[in-house]
Amino acid sequence: MNHNAPPSPLPLQRLSHIRPRVLSSAQLREHGVSAADAGAHCRPGGPWQQILPGVCLLHPGPPTSEERLHGALLYAGRPPAREARAVPAQPGAGEPHAPYADAMITGLAALTLHRFSSAPPLLSQDRIDVLVPRTRRLRSVGFVRLVRGAALPTPQQITGVPVAPVPRALADAVAQLTDAGAVRRLLTEAVRGGYCEPAAIVRELSYARLLALPHVVDAVDSLLAEGRAIAEDRLYRLVAEHGLPDPLWNVDLRLPGGPHLGGVDAFWPDQAVAVELDTRAPRQGLRQEDEALWSEYARKREHLERLGITVVHITPKKLRDSAEQQATVLRTALMASNDREPAAYVVVLPR
Incomplete structure (x- = not known):
């Protein structure tokens, strides 16, 4: 030519x-x-x-x-x-093949596509992060920054674009940020906006080995406190909206003149039913502490149930995604109290 x-x-x-x-x-x-x-x-x-x-x-x-x-x-x-x-193109059919396999948008661009108000507009972002398998033989170039992963999550389709789920996109965005305020705003919006639960975010940050960074640790502490407050509010609304009797909120239980049994988030003394919100967020590298915390949860539950108190564990995710089902579980536990042996008497103190 x-x-x-x-x-x-x-x-x-x-x-x-x-x-x-x-x-x-x-x-x-x-x-x-x-x-x-x-x-x-x-x-x-x-x-x-x-x-x-x-x-x-x-x-x-x-x-x-x-x-x-x-x-x-x-x-x-x-x-x-x-x-x-080899598939021939059909006039008017758009592109015949979109080879996006093993690639998805992640990081800040993904959060923008998920409609995070705290993420900048796409055109103002110098780089677009793309998540690919670790084995892909490519390099970052131009406005594309490659993020490699051993195991890729299932992408969500947003306006025809494969996008990483919010927890993974958050971890990849945080990995590029040094501003504690920006990190805190993103994590807070993820929880307040109902995109995901704190435990899922902390898990991804842990896998990415970001929890040792001081500005990330501070943001995660705020995130967990925020997540617990939201879960407590959902529990209050669940009781009110589903016509359950009012419990005693946030109390400590103790045997008369005996040891402390532990705190619970809600307690119905007449039915001897307690609710405990499970807001644990395991962190990689802290497995012994996680196991100790879970063992403490299990010991408390076993001790209370030996005393005839039914303990209902509820996670924030279940409160968000299946409130009606959780209300049914609680109502069943309250109604079943008539068929059980009377529980041991416990002292109830404000927590």
Whole structure:
């Protein structure tokens, strides 16, 4: 081909229906566009431009936020199988194959797609984080920053884009942040907005080995306190909205003249039923402490049940996702008290 000759106008006509207007080299071949034609169209002053290795933007202006997202995924995604590349393009059908396998948007860009108000707009983000398997032989380039993982979560589809779940996206975003205030705002919004529970966030931060960073530790402490307050509020509303009798809230139980039995979040003395919110958030590297805490939970529950007190464990996630079911569990426990032997008398003190 004579490189001084103008490129053929055929690709422009053939690909006018593509949205978003960004394709990989493999996809261009599916549409019958040779590498030589693509290169000619991407020359300076041409109608296209190469925004990433092997990724062409099919117009000369700056890419939109949608085009940047799809371009990043086209660069990082696993190339399509040979049989998929052989599928002919259908006019008006959009792109025939989106090779996004093993790649998803994560970090701040993912949080923006999840509609976090504390995450910046996509166009103001210099980099787009893309989560890929650890074995992918790629490097970060241009506006794409690769984040490698041994095990990838199942992505959520948001406006046609595979996006990491909120806990994983948060961990990948926090890994790039040094501002304690920004970290705290993101974590707080995740819990207040009902995106996920504190335990899931702490678990991902732990896997990413971020819990040793002082600004992350401070934010996590605030997060756990926030999460517990939200869980307590949900428990109050569950009791009120489902017509359960009012319990004694946040009390300590003690045998008369004897040892302290432990605190519970709600207690119905007439029915000898207690509720304990399980807001533990295990952290990697603190397994002995986690096991000790769980052992303490188990010992307290066994001791109370030996005294005839029914202990109902409820997690914040269950309160959020299945409040009606938890109300049924509590109502059943309260009604079953008539069929049980009377419980031992315990002293109830404010906690």
